Amino acid sequence: MTATEMKITLGPLSLIPPGEGRSFEIAGERIAVFRTRGGRLFATQADCPHRNGPLADGLVGGSTVICPLHGWKFDLSTGAAAPASCTLKTYSVSLTDQEQLVLTLPVPEP
Amino acid sequence: MMGKSLFPQGCSMKRNLVVIGNGMAGARTVEEILTRGGADLFNITMFGDEPYGNYNRILLSSVLNGTQQEQEIFLNPIEWYRENKITLHVGVYAESILRKSRCVLGADGTIEPYDKLIIATGSRSHVPSLEGVTMDDGSDKPGVFVFRTLDDCREMAEYARGSRGRAVIIGGGLLGLEAARGLQSYGLQVDVVHRGLHLMNQQLDPQAGSILKTTMEQMGVGVLLGKNTTAVLGEDRVTGLRFADGSGLACDMVVMAAGIKANAEIGRRSGLQVQRAIVVDNQMRSVTDPNIYAVGECAQHRGHVYGLVAPLWEQAKVLADHITGRDPSAAYHGSKVATKLKVMGVEMAAMGIVEPVDERDEIVQFTEPKRGTYKKLIIRDGRLIGAILLGDISKAAYLMQVFDRGTPLPEERLSLLFDIGAPAKKITIEEMPAEMQVCNCNGVTKGALTACIKAGKRSLNAVMEATRAGMGCGSCKSIVNEIIEFACGGEVEEDPSIHFYVPGVPLSKPDLIRAVKEQGLRSVSAVFGALAGGKEDPASKPGLASLLNTIWAGEYVKERDARFINERVHANIQKDGTFSVVPQIPGGVTTPAELRRIAEVAEKFRVPMVKLTGGQRIDLLGVKKEDLPDIWRDLGMPSGHAYGKSYRTCKSCVGTDFCRFGIGDSTTLAIKIERNFQGIDTPHKVKMATAGCPRNCSEAMVKDIGVVAVEGGKWEIYIGGAAGAHVRKGDILCVVDTHEDVLKYAARFMQYYRENAKYLERTYGFVERAGIDKIRAVVVDDSEGIAAKLDSAIQASINAYRDPWKEAYTAARATEFSSLLPVIQ
Ligand code: SRM
Ligand SMILES: Cc1cc2nc3c(=O)[nH]c(=O)nc-3n(C[C@H](O)[C@H](O)[C@H](O)COP(=O)(O)OP(=O)(O)OC[C@H]3O[C@@H](n4cnc5c(N)ncnc54)[C@H](O)[C@@H]3O)c2cc1C
Ligand code: SF4
Ligand code: FES
Numbered sequence: 001m002t003a004t005e006m007k008i009t010l011g012p013l014s015l016i017p018p019g020e021g022r023s024f025e026i027a028g029e030r031i032a033v034f035r036t037r038g039g040r041l042f043a044t045q046a047d048c049p050h051r052n053g054p055l056a057d058g059l060v061g062g063s064t065v066i067c068p069l070h071g072w073k074f075d076l077s078t079g080a081a082a083p084a085s086c087t088l089k090t091y092s093v094s095l096t097d098q099e100q101l102v103l104t105l106p107v108p109e110p
Numbered sequence: 111m112m113g114k115s116l117f118p119q120g121c122s123m124k125r126n127l128v129v130i131g132n133g134m135a136g137a138r139t140v141e142e143i144l145t146r147g148g149a150d151l152f153n154i155t156m157f158g159d160e161p162y163g164n165y166n167r168i169l170l171s172s173v174l175n176g177t178q179q180e181q182e183i184f185l186n187p188i189e190w191y192r193e194n195k196i197t198l199h200v201g202v203y204a205e206s207i208l209r210k211s212r213c214v215l216g217a218d219g220t221i222e223p224y225d226k227l228i229i230a231t232g233s234r235s236h237v238p239s240l241e242g243v244t245m246d247d248g249s250d251k252p253g254v255f256v257f258r259t260l261d262d263c264r265e266m267a268e269y270a271r272g273s274r275g276r277a278v279i280i281g282g283g284l285l286g287l288e289a290a291r292g293l294q295s296y297g298l299q300v301d302v303v304h305r306g307l308h309l310m311n312q313q314l315d316p317q318a319g320s321i322l323k324t325t326m327e328q329m330g331v332g333v334l335l336g337k338n339t340t341a342v343l344g345e346d347r348v349t350g351l352r353f354a355d356g357s358g359l360a361c362d363m364v365v366m367a368a369g370i371k372a373n374a375e376i377g378r379r380s381g382l383q384v385q386r387a388i389v390v391d392n393q394m395r396s397v398t399d400p401n402i403y404a405v406g407e408c409a410q411h412r413g414h415v416y417g418l419v420a421p422l423w424e425q426a427k428v429l430a431d432h433i434t435g436r437d438p439s440a441a442y443h444g445s446k447v448a449t450k451l452k453v454m455g456v457e458m459a460a461m462g463i464v465e466p467v468d469e470r471d472e473i474v475q476f477t478e479p480k481r482g483t484y485k486k487l488i489i490r491d492g493r494l495i496g497a498i499l500l501g502d503i504s505k506a507a508y509l510m511q512v513f514d515r516g517t518p519l520p521e522e523r524l525s526l527l528f529d530i531g532a533p534a535k536k537i538t539i540e541e542m543p544a545e546m547q548v549c550n551c552n553g554v555t556k557g558a559l560t561a562c563i564k565a566g567k568r569s570l571n572a573v574m575e576a577t578r579a580g581m582g583c584g585s586c587k588s589i590v591n592e593i594i595e596f597a598c599g600g601e602v603e604e605d606p607s608i609h610f611y612v613p614g615v616p617l618s619k620p621d622l623i624r625a626v627k628e629q630g631l632r633s634v635s636a637v638f639g640a641l642a643g644g645k646e647d648p649a650s651k652p653g654l655a656s657l658l659n660t661i662w663a664g665e666y667v668k669e670r671d672a673r674f675i676n677e678r679v680h681a682n683i684q685k686d687g688t689f690s691v692v693p694q695i696p697g698g699v700t701t702p703a704e705l706r707r708i709a710e711v712a713e714k715f716r717v718p719m720v721k722l723t724g725g726q727r728i729d730l731l732g733v734k735k736e737d738l739p740d741i742w743r744d745l746g747m748p749s750g751h752a753y754g755k756s757y758r759t760c761k762s763c764v765g766t767d768f769c770r771f772g773i774g775d776s777t778t779l780a781i782k783i784e785r786n787f788q789g790i791d792t793p794h795k796v797k798m799a800t801a802g803c804p805r806n807c808s809e810a811m812v813k814d815i816g817v818v819a820v821e822g823g824k825w826e827i828y829i830g831g832a833a834g835a836h837v838r839k840g841d842i843l844c845v846v847d848t849h850e851d852v853l854k855y856a857a858r859f860m861q862y863y864r865e866n867a868k869y870l871e872r873t874y875g876f877v878e879r880a881g882i883d884k885i886r887a888v889v890v891d892d893s894e895g896i897a898a899k900l901d902s903a904i905q906a907s908i909n910a911y912r913d914p915w916k917e918a919y920t921a922a923r924a925t926e927f928s929s930l931l932p933v934i935q
Binding site for chain 1: 672
């Protein structure tokens with residue numbers, strides 16, 4: 001099975017202040033997008049696998065996010081929890097020349 | 111599908127190690143082999159017929175009763191196998207062992223050759239062959255369950271959710287009671303039917319069993335003893351049970367917890383000697399084939415088959431020592447089974463025999479059935495050979511140690527049951543042998559803990575994370591902590607990071623303050639840039655933000671991302687991602703107009719709960735993030751800062767205004783205090799109270815700062831009080847004459863605390879650490895000549911205060927309060 005991709009424009013980069021995250025609703029999916037102070041962008045599932053904490057409300061630093069409810073830590077680039085116990089879904093997100101955030105979602109071919 | 115080639119080509123020096131069974135024993139044994147360099151010796155392949163990595167089976171009851179989530183109990187998730195280059199045939203049942211050609215056949219056709227083989231197939235629930243236990247065609251009858259795997263747990267939970275009637279557990283042992291507790295949380299009536307005459311007859315004597323029965327009945331679980339079940343009733347699903355005495359019981363589901371049976375058939379089929387389980391020697395090798403080992407519940411050693419995890423950890427170590435050649439003389443000599451358990455929330459410990467067997471045996475016993483406490487020791491020749499503790503297990507650690515080592519007991523028997531003149535705890539830790547197991551859930555010894563502490567892990571969390579001690583039922587956490595304290599005290603070198611203000615910047619608080627001031631670092635990102643090599647540590651951000659605000663007051667450059675979500679949106683996050691709103695009500699004094707506004711807001715925004723707090727104000731709970739700014743605007747009241755690491759509230763009693771005993775005006779003072787200190791950042795919460803007389807109705811003596819009016823128009827100022835997780839009466843800082851003096855000394859102390867306490871250190875910890883005499887000298891007598899500096903520093907913070915609720919809806923902070931941004935496609 002090959003997969004095609006779908007590109008979705010989320011809006012201007014300024015939606016997300018540096019060092020923070022925001023949750024987006026895309027086709028019924030909740031996805032958190034993070035913008036680090038170093039200028040990197042990450043996207044993961046929005047709900048913490050522990051007890052559905054809102055990850056976009058967490059503390060971000062380097063490529064780590066800390067869930068605001070009980071402090072689980074996740075690597076934003078791989079989605080891995082530390083210490084390893086489960087993994088977040090991650091997505092690819094990039095910036096256009098016009099500073100628009102674009103999310104790339106894989107779409108399995110029917 | 112083929113596994114590796116039967117005739118491997120090339121000249122890999124590594125031998126093939128195959129492990130059948132991916133449960134607690136199998137996975138632990140492989141871990142032990144890996145820590146002994148096993149990855150260089152073997153290509154490791156595992157078969158596990160459950161569709162998962164390895165999880166902690168003993169926590170299944172927590173999953174069933176909903177206190178833990180499935181993913182929390184995994185010990186070795188699938189990634190672990192990948193990282194350690196272990197081939198895991200997940201969900202594949204190993205069908206047979208061809209000993210002549212040395213390979214294992216999987217049910218899916220996999221063939222895996224081995225040089226060494228480990229069988230760790232554990233056991234399964236024993237299902238008695240009762241009439242009607244299966245359907246007529248032999249298939250499973252809906253409503254009949256066993257309790258062994260994660261899948262069993264899921265199926266039971268699903269069925270229980272769909273029914274509202276009665277569940278019956280057959281078997282009153284550990285497993286049965288755990289199942290009972292789990293099912294109770296689904297709102298079912300639960301009964302335990304036990305063939306024996308008392309509960310848990312393997313671990314308890316009749317008296318303890320009957321105390322446990324009473325405790326269980328008080329929790330609403332029915333207990334039927336001496337009942338022999340003969341049939342499961344119901345045509346196409348369970349409707350009831352019939353017993354040998356002719357009686358019956360209607361029910362919707364049945365859980366079989368009447369014992370376990372070793373999965374030893376695979377051994378028997380391949381010609382290994384099997385009795386109740388696979389018979390092994392002292393190296394855990396099959397007595398029939400030296401290339402095949404067995405470990406865990408499928409192994410029988412010197413006639414014993416163990417059904418608890420502790421013995422299995424010992425077996426895994428011996429096996430690993432032997433198979434890797436690390437210690438060819440390693441030998442297993444059986445385990446003395448001593449267990450600490452928590453059954454239905456009742457703590458118990460049991461070891462050795464349950465009843466005296468010899469007339470030399472001496473019994474020491476204490477019973478207090480009303481409180482569910484029972485203690486019994488069996489002593490032979492001055493040594494402990496059996497014990498049961500129920501309800502109060504505070505002596506368990508000590509008793510397990512003397513049981514294990516056979517240490518002669520003190521003459522004073524009473525001290526064995528209670529902490530009266532018992533050996534001091536320190537000595538117990540010191541005397542504890544290295545090989546003594548501290549965490550029985552994960553099999554961690556004192557030796558392993560001290561090694562980990564020596565290797566640099568110093569906090570409870572770090573040690574727990576590294577060794578897994580305390581990560582099971584959690585009952586050993588306090589001992590782990592004591593061991594850390596013990597091992598860190600004395601000559602052991604200290605980890606410098608415990609002196610850092612925050613973990614991500616390698617400086618103590620005074621050094622950090624100095625560097626921040628010298629280099630003019632006004633934002634958190636500037637601190638990371640200048641003092642941490644540009645490496646951002648998210649956990650350190652809130653502590654730094656708090657400190658910078660303290661140092662720079664109005665000149666601090668706010669970065670919202672540095673603050674915990676509560677302090678970004680000025681409200682307290684709740685378990686479902688909503689927030690709570692607590693407006694300021696200084697001294698607990700409000701007005702009808704304010705109350706009306708609160709009521710209107712609560713109705714307009716459909717606030718799910720309006721509650722009076724323990725801090726004398728009103729909490730609106732369950733507010734959506736996007737509603738916050740509108741609610742604040744409609745309330746028109748300042749923020750109560752119920753969310754911050756900051757000054758919180760000042761409670762007050764009614765004082766001289768109305769109370770016939772009032773000797774000081776406590777309400778006016780409380781209001782002044784609140785207006786003065788609102789929103790000031792502090793290392794941890796600062797809660798205050800004022801009382802109009804020493805009757806102390808506002809509990810001022812147990813506040814971070816409390817003020818009590820005393821005869822003669824004077825005010826006593828108390829600091830370092832606490833009545834939360836920790837209870838402490840505050841120490842008197844000084845006695846003053848006026849409201850103004852109260853504000854002055856409270857402010858000066860607060861600033862001293864801001865500058866010197868560690869982040870998240872409450873005043874009750876700080877005052878004890880710094881010492882009340884020292885604090886009084888600095889704050890009252892100005893012994894260091896810094897009083898003026900402290901006063902002007904806190905005044906700068908007071909002046910810099912802006913009500914965050916007002917700022918929030920005037921400032922343009924576009925997406926701050928949206929919990930979910932819609933995307934238009
Ligand atoms: C709302 C309230 C309970 C209530 O319904 O009455 C409450 C609610 C919470 N308390 Fe409390 N505490 C409340 C009064 C208290 C009191 C009594 C008091 O303030 O007079 C205490 C004992 C005094 C003290 O502070 O020590 C108290 C001791 C704690 C503690 C234990 C602190 C300690 O070190 O001993 C915590 C945990 C912590 O701080 O880490 C805590 C933590 C919490 C948190 C913030 C838990 C959290 O992090 O989410 C709760 C927030 C719920 C929310 O969103 O509103 N709460 N809590 C009370 C709010 C008072 C207020 O108006 O501000
Ligand atoms: C609900 C519950 C609560 C418990 N509570 C406690 C407690 O509080 N304290 C305590 O000490 N002990 C407790 N125990 C007992 C403890 O869990 C066991 O002693 C321990 O799990 C035994 O480990 P094991 O590896 O021998 O067997 P298991 O953990 O059962 O592992 C065996 C694995 O091998 C698999 N397998 C079997 N045959 C094959 C095959 N042919 N091919 C492939 N895979 C196979 C099985 O599916 C299983 O995954 C509890 C058990 C249960 C079920
Ligand atoms: S005592 Fe405080 S922290 Fe605990 S549940 Fe109640 S409000 Fe929450
Ligand atoms: S919900 Fe994320 S850590 Fe608990």
